[in-house]
Amino acid sequence: MDKQTLASEIRELKKQRNAVILAHYYTSPEVQDAADYVGDSFGLSKMAAELDCDTLVFCGVRFMGESAKLLSPEKTVLLPAPEADCPMAHMVEDGFIERLRETYDDLAVVCYVNSTARIKALSDVCVTSSNALAVVSSLPERTIAFVPDRHLGRYIAEMLPEKRFILNPGCCPVHDAMLAEEIKALKAQHPEAKVLVHPECNEAVMALADYAGSTAGIIDYAVCDEAKEYIIGTVGGVLHQIERKTEGSGKRFFLPATKPTCADMDLVTLENVRDCLAAGAGSVYEVAPAPDREKVRARASLVRMLELSE
Structure with a gap:
């Protein structure tokens, strides 16, 4: 099925469920484009607690859906990829x-x-x-x-x-495995580039950073800063929002040779966003409440x- 048809089905199911779709910056570009809100874990946590809707579709990993359910116990929270977890x-x-x-x-x-x-x-x-x-x-x-x-x-x-x-x-296995040598190699190729990294990175990579911060912080820095080249030390999905917000600026962005990819985030697709909305409450996609005391x-x-x- 083509993406336009999938997107149309998702929009219709959202109306039926009175649903809002939240997507983390690490998901694929097409999933981010289908979402009502895209953010990092802090922004999406706040959003989940404040939104006026019956159903939240959380395009991310399990702890994100669990947090949304804890903050919004009255809402149905759906995970498009229930098997997507964070080690x-x-x-x-x-x-x-x-x-x-x-x-x-x-x-x-x-x-x-x-x-x-x-x-x-x-x-x-x-x-x-x-x-x-x-x-x-x-x-x-x-x-x-x-x-x-x-x-x-x-x-x-x-x-x-x-x-x-x-x-x-x-x-985080992805950030921990990032190689300082690959960052240095990019820096040698682009000596004026600023290095922006997530603080989940290992100490050797952090030592090379011009800026360390959350995914939202990295995006804001890349958008507002005056440099023309940037080396990005976090999961590659973040580039979709950076490039969208800096379009026409002439800025260039580089990822390490071993592209940082979260296999669990990659499990979220437009197809399973559609499927979880179609299945709704009581399905395998719904996040169950935690035990009462917990x-x-x-x-x-x-x-x-x-x-x-x-």
């Missing part, structure tokens, strides 16, 4: 947080939103790469347990030397994040 979300060892709570009196457990509802429920507050510095800065506790991403945790720790950080050994505590961590980010 990092599961990288907190059982008992890790409990042991830290037994050891430290002055402890705040800060949970990157790329995590399961269970880990969010064990935490004091969630963060995203957009708001982690602001949220952690505002916490009264001196000792910060940062889970699950060690790279984002290290990046925030470097900017807050007055606090003591305990880092969990998790990471749901209350996980939602509290997300709500506190939104409050501290205002």
Whole structure:
């Protein structure tokens, strides 16, 4: 089926379901173009809580759909690719947080939103790469347990030397595997290019950055900055929005030779966006509510994040 016919079917099903489609920057260009809103995890989290609709279609991975359901329990939340998951979300060892709570009196457990509802429920507050510095800065506790991403945790720790950080050994496999040598090779070819990277990247790549920030931050920097060439150190899907917003500017953008690709995000297609809307509530695409006790505590961590980010 051609894309125009698929897009027409999706629009009609959206009307029937009173649905809104949210897509992460890492999804494919055609999925982003079919969405009502495109954003990073922080922007989409806020959007999910505020939208007036009956159904949310979340074009992303499972933790994003779970977070949307926690913030909007009255809405039907659908994941076009229910099998799309985030490996990092599961990288907190059982008992890790409990042991830290037994050891430290002055402890705040800060949970990157790329995590399961269970880990969010064990935490004091969630963060995203957009708001982690602001949220952690505002916490009264001196000792910060940062889970699950060690790279984002290290990046925030470097900017807050007055606090003591305990880092969990998790990471995003895509950003962790990015090669500094490939960034250097691009820099040799384009010496005037600025290097923009996501703080999930490994330390060697971060050391080369002119700017480190969330996907939304990377887009904003590329759009507003005056340079003409940029090396982008994050998942390639972000280029769709950057190139759309800088069209006609003469700016050029380069990805590492090993293109950063999220296989789970790539599972989201126009076909399964259509299929999940057609199936609706009660289908395999629907995100089920978390267990009651977990749901209350996980939602509290997300709500506190939104409050501290205002």
